[in-house]
Amino acid sequence: xxxxxxxxxxxxxxxxxxxxxxxxxxxxxxxxxxxxxxxxxxxxxxxxxxxxxxxxxxxxxxxxxxxxxxxxxxxxxxxxxxxxxxxxxxxxxxxxxxxxxxxxxxxxxxxxxxxxxxxxxxxxxxxxxxxxxxxxxxxxxxxxxxxxxxxxxxxxxxxxxxxxxxxxxxxxxxxxxxxxxxxxxxxxxxxxxxxxxxxxxxxxxxxxxxxxxxxxxxxxxxxxxxxxxxxxxxxxxxxxxxxxxxxxxxxxxxxxxxxxxxxxxxxxxxxxxxxxxxxxxxxxxxxxxxxxxxxxxxxxxxxxxxxxxxxxxxxxxxxxxxxxxxxxxxxxxxxxxxxxxxxxxxxxxxxxxxxxxxxxxxxxxxxxxxxxxxxxxxxxxxxxxxxxxxxxxxxxxxxxxxxxxxxxxxxxxxxxxxxxxxxxxxxxxxxxxxxxxxxxxxxxxxxxxxxxxxxxxxxxxxxxxxxxxxxxxxxxxxxxxxxxxxxxxxxxxxxxxxxxxxxxxxxxxxxxxxxxxxxxxxxxxx
Amino acid sequence: xxxxxxxxxxxxxxxxxxxxxxxxxxxxxxxxxxxxxxxxxxxxxxxxxxxxxxxxxxxxxxxxxxxxxxxxxxxxxxxxxxxxxxxxxxxxxxxxxxxxxxxxxxxxxxxxxxxxxxxxxxxxxxxxxxxxxxxxxxxxxxxxxxxxxxxxxxxxxxxxxxxxxxxxxxxxxxxxxxxxxxx
Amino acid sequence: xxxxxxxxxxxxxxxxxxxxxxxxxxxxxxxxxxxxxxxxxxxxxxxxxxxxxxxxxxxxxxxxxxxxxxxxxxxxxxxxxxxxxxxxxxxxxxxxxxxxxxxxxxxxxxxxxxxxxxxxxxxxxxxxxxxxxxxxxxxxxxxxxxxxxxxxxxxxxxxxxxxxxxxxxxxxxxxxxxxxxxxxxxxxxxxxxxxxxxxxxxxxxxxxxxxxxxxxxxxxxxxxxxxxxxxxxxxxxxxxxxxxxxxxxxxxxxxxxxxxxxxxxxxxxxxx
Numbered sequence: 001x002x003x004x005x006x007x008x009x010x011x012x013x014x015x016x017x018x019x020x021x022x023x024x025x026x027x028x029x030x031x032x033x034x035x036x037x038x039x040x041x042x043x044x045x046x047x048x049x050x051x052x053x054x055x056x057x058x059x060x061x062x063x064x065x066x067x068x069x070x071x072x073x074x075x076x077x078x079x080x081x082x083x084x085x086x087x088x089x090x091x092x093x094x095x096x097x098x099x100x101x102x103x104x105x106x107x108x109x110x111x112x113x114x115x116x117x118x119x120x121x122x123x124x125x126x127x128x129x130x131x132x133x134x135x136x137x138x139x140x141x142x143x144x145x146x147x148x149x150x151x152x153x154x155x156x157x158x159x160x161x162x163x164x165x166x167x168x169x170x171x172x173x174x175x176x177x178x179x180x181x182x183x184x185x186x187x188x189x190x191x192x193x194x195x196x197x198x199x200x201x202x203x204x205x206x207x208x209x210x211x212x213x214x215x216x217x218x219x220x221x222x223x224x225x226x227x228x229x230x231x232x233x234x235x236x237x238x239x240x241x242x243x244x245x246x247x248x249x250x251x252x253x254x255x256x257x258x259x260x261x262x263x264x265x266x267x268x269x270x271x272x273x274x275x276x277x278x279x280x281x282x283x284x285x286x287x288x289x290x291x292x293x294x295x296x297x298x299x300x301x302x303x304x305x306x307x308x309x310x311x312x313x314x315x316x317x318x319x320x321x322x323x324x325x326x327x328x329x330x331x332x333x334x335x336x337x338x339x340x341x342x343x344x345x346x347x348x349x350x351x352x353x354x355x356x357x358x359x360x361x362x363x364x365x366x367x368x369x370x371x372x373x374x375x376x377x378x379x380x381x382x383x384x385x386x387x388x389x390x391x392x393x394x395x396x397x398x399x400x401x402x403x404x405x406x407x408x409x410x411x412x413x414x415x416x417x418x419x420x421x422x423x424x425x426x427x428x429x430x431x432x433x434x435x436x437x438x439x440x441x442x443x444x445x446x447x448x449x450x451x452x453x454x455x456x457x458x459x460x461x462x463x464x465x466x467x468x469x470x471x472x473x474x475x476x477x478x479x480x481x482x483x484x485x486x487x488x489x490x491x492x493x494x495x496x497x498x499x500x501x502x503x504x505x506x507x508x509x510x511x512x513x514x515x516x517x518x519x520x521x522x523x524x525x526x
Numbered sequence: 527x528x529x530x531x532x533x534x535x536x537x538x539x540x541x542x543x544x545x546x547x548x549x550x551x552x553x554x555x556x557x558x559x560x561x562x563x564x565x566x567x568x569x570x571x572x573x574x575x576x577x578x579x580x581x582x583x584x585x586x587x588x589x590x591x592x593x594x595x596x597x598x599x600x601x602x603x604x605x606x607x608x609x610x611x612x613x614x615x616x617x618x619x620x621x622x623x624x625x626x627x628x629x630x631x632x633x634x635x636x637x638x639x640x641x642x643x644x645x646x647x648x649x650x651x652x653x654x655x656x657x658x659x660x661x662x663x664x665x666x667x668x669x670x671x672x673x674x675x676x677x678x679x680x681x682x683x684x685x686x687x688x689x690x691x692x693x694x695x696x697x698x699x700x701x702x703x704x705x706x707x708x709x
Numbered sequence: 710x711x712x713x714x715x716x717x718x719x720x721x722x723x724x725x726x727x728x729x730x731x732x733x734x735x736x737x738x739x740x741x742x743x744x745x746x747x748x749x750x751x752x753x754x755x756x757x758x759x760x761x762x763x764x765x766x767x768x769x770x771x772x773x774x775x776x777x778x779x780x781x782x783x784x785x786x787x788x789x790x791x792x793x794x795x796x797x798x799x800x801x802x803x804x805x806x807x808x809x810x811x812x813x814x815x816x817x818x819x820x821x822x823x824x825x826x827x828x829x830x831x832x833x834x835x836x837x838x839x840x841x842x843x844x845x846x847x848x849x850x851x852x853x854x855x856x857x858x859x860x861x862x863x864x865x866x867x868x869x870x871x872x873x874x875x876x877x878x879x880x881x882x883x884x885x886x887x888x889x890x891x892x893x894x895x896x897x898x899x900x901x902x903x904x905x906x907x908x909x910x911x912x913x914x915x916x917x918x919x920x921x922x923x924x925x926x927x928x929x930x931x932x933x934x935x936x937x938x939x940x941x942x943x944x945x946x947x948x949x950x951x952x953x954x955x956x957x958x959x960x961x962x963x964x965x966x967x968x969x970x971x972x973x974x975x976x977x978x979x980x981x
Contacts, residue, residue, distance in 0.1 A: 061877040069953040236926020237699035277791040342792035366765035375823040453956030613852035
């Protein structure tokens with residue numbers, strides 16, 4: 001490879017090598033963070049295109065654009081791409097960029113592994129998306145991959161499983177990196193309970209990842225041996241049980257939900273104080289709340305499975321444990337509200353997204369509470385009510401959190417202020433359309449429209465139309481997001497080191513853009 | 527400088543190897559641990575269905591009558607006819623009964639069937655005891671062979687009072703292609 | 710993809726306006742909320758749903774009210790100055806940990822009694838075994854020698870093909886009609902045994918308030934009971950993703966008064 005370039009890079013310790021080589025060989029946490037963020041934005045757009053195809057088909061009853069089997073491929077891959085390709089890598093990207101800056105470390109602890117985990121993820125997704133072009137098409141059994149249906153997948157089956165293994169390995173490596181970095185590389189004087197909440201939320205998320213990704217990998221490996229080696233883990237004929245997979249899957253799947261949302265909690269806990277111009281209310285309670293949510297997430301999994309038939313005691317246990325998650329979550333919402341209380345609020349784009357998060361995530365939390373009640377869940381289960389619920393927690397929840405973070409730290413990354421007016425336009429379009437898109441889905445679900453269907457009885461037409469319009473509005477608004485980012489990268493008003501009125505934390509002590517190497521000498525904490 | 531580093535590296539490697547071995551051992555220890563766990567919590571009664579139980583020696587409870595229904599399904603595309611001989615029976619808890627199913631291999635080859643039992647309601651499963659059942663072992667059938675299959679069972683006297691009807695159902699699978707047969 | 714996007718943009722906007730203007734016209738609340746249904750269980754589940762909905766609504770009014778108040782009252786543009794001393798309040802924090810815990814446990818309590826009822830299968834008078842196939846249902850009246858398959862009606866099946874040229878709006882009960890419905894007596898507790906032939910399906914009629922998975926190799930059960938004074942036709946669909954035609958395996962149940970049901974059953978036994 002380009003040895004000259006590398007050597008040049010070595011000679012001048014401040015600058016990266018130029019061109020493509022920089023991105024292939026970098027071990028710099030900022031470069032890798034950027035790669036993760038760009039990758040996740042690309043995946044967000046690809047997953048979004050699939051969502052638009054879904055909403056286009058659902059605009060009217062009857063089949064206009066796609067076949068039912070292709071529709072199922074779209075819903076399945078849309079979910080996998082959004083969960084593992086968009087939301088998770090975006091939070092990993094933010095962790096890469098911000099954790100060293102927040103804790104005063106020079107870089108991540110394991111830089112080469114960091115780069116390896118990015119490229120693993122990249123190829124995992126190339127593999128997953130390429131399944132659309134193999135005989136039989138992409139996996140179509142839903143992202144939950146329930147057997148026996150998933151065992152009817154064609155050529156895509158081993159490819160999808162291998163892709164999941166690779167992205168799992170990548171996530172675990174990323175998580176180990178975060179833990180090692182936070183545990184070993186905090187600046188002197190930064191005790192754990194002085195650490196910014198974003199870093200805290202990621203520390204806990206990292207433990208969740210290490211705990212559950214192997215479970216998922218184990219589950220899909222059992223699928224693989226059932227498919228190729230005639231084992232009978234999930235096959236009743238050989239003494240297995242298809243429901244076992246659901247237990248394994250949701251033991252991973254429920255903590256996975258928190259893997260996506262906890263970093264967003266951390267982000268919101270950074271942004272609301274900044275734009276309220278006062279420190280977070282109840283810092284320690286916030287930390288303990290994240291930890292209790294993480295713990296509870298391990299003992300609620302079967303609330304996804306009330307309809308498979310389980311003993312009464314089981315239904316009651318999972319109902320109650322699920323409701324309990326609302327307690328620490330409520331503490332967080334109340335503490336955020338109190339942080340604003342007697343503050344001095346201004347409404348820059350990051351704050352707007354954070355506030356929308358506060359309202360809309362809470363709505364998603366409410367529908368989650370309703371879903372936790374087993375008798376009511378017998379009606380809600382597998383309907384659009386569930387679709388509305390998890391999109392409310394994931395889109396105006398996790399995704400708004402990530403967008404808020406981008407608007408919050410973008411000046412720090414690029415050294416330029418972005419166009420506030422355009423960003424506010426992006427916010428308002430996004431916030432309005434996300435509700436037009438997902439709120440009617442509550443009605444559809446309650447009225448009896450089940451999920452994962454390409455076509456529906458005619459009485460559901462009106463709300464599906466409204467929802468589809470919201471979908472296209474939401475999708476197109478994101479082009480504005482991309483435009484704002486591109487313009488900000490290219491230029492704009494110089495950003496100061498503090499960027500915002502009331503910066504707090506180490507990341508605002510380094511100049512904007514953050515130099516290629518920061519905190520090579522540990523900062524002094526006061 | 528060199529020696530202490532080498533020493534600490536050696537220590538780290540030793541610890542990592544130990545951890546790997548420990549995790550591996552824990553994986554195997556899980557098998558008996560799960561057995562204990564299921565026994566204590568009563569989870570996994572479905573698996574218990576496939577094992578023989580000893581008959582309850584105590585006297586039958588003649589004052590109580592429970593209906594036991596029999597049903598069968600033949601999933602897959604196995605070419606079988608498989609059905610209960612009688613649709614239902616009235617039984618007294620504690621007494622030993624016999625029921626029959628008939629199976630007919632319609633494929634023009636020798637094959638093996640395996641019945642997978644299932645009891646509803648789920649919470650009655652632990653009170654339904656089979657002392658003898660064709661579901662314990664794979665059943666070999668010659669070409670076009672038809673024969674009756676026997677199940678001997680008792681319903682435990684401790685059956686919770688809210689249950690007045692049980693259904694014993696079998697899913698009958700062609701297992702000629704499943705490695706290891708049934709569990 | 711982008712072609713699809715562009716093509717459907719215009720009609721989308723037109724459709725939205727049309728939809729919004731026509732909504733009040735057929736202001737049909739049944740399209741906004743869960744149906745009350747026609748059985749004890751469905752009413753119980755509906756009540757649970759409404760209790761939860763109102764509690765959530767009340768909590769929302771309080772929390773959103775506080776947030777909105779803060780957003781209006783403490784704006785920098787109105788000259789608000791941050792009170793940087795407001796960092797902890799042990800009593801307040803304890804209160805909003807404990808009070809929700811109590812509310813949440815209280816919310817779960819009414820579901821206990823409902824669950825006990827749902828799981829109580831005793832006193833049933835008829836057992837119907839339901840088997841899910843890709844992509845139709847089989848109904849078997851246990852011990853009655855009556856068994857039949859139930860598939861998507863021909864009219865819907867023709868209209869749902871891509872490029873069929875048939876407007877679904879012209880098809881009566883589009884995707885909710887079968888060739889042969891399940892017939893049950895009203896005012897009777899009926900046990901449904903659920904299993905599947907190939908993959909997992911789920912049997913759901915919203916008006917009966919229950920759905921349960923049909924799992925290959927295992928037998929699940931649930932019970933339904935249609936009010937004695939509510940004979941009629943009730944419709945539902947498979948609720949668990951079961952492959953390409955998951956959206957096209959409806960369930961239709963005709964509930965008849967007992968004597969009519971007996972007559973129907975006798976006739977079926979003859980024709981079988």
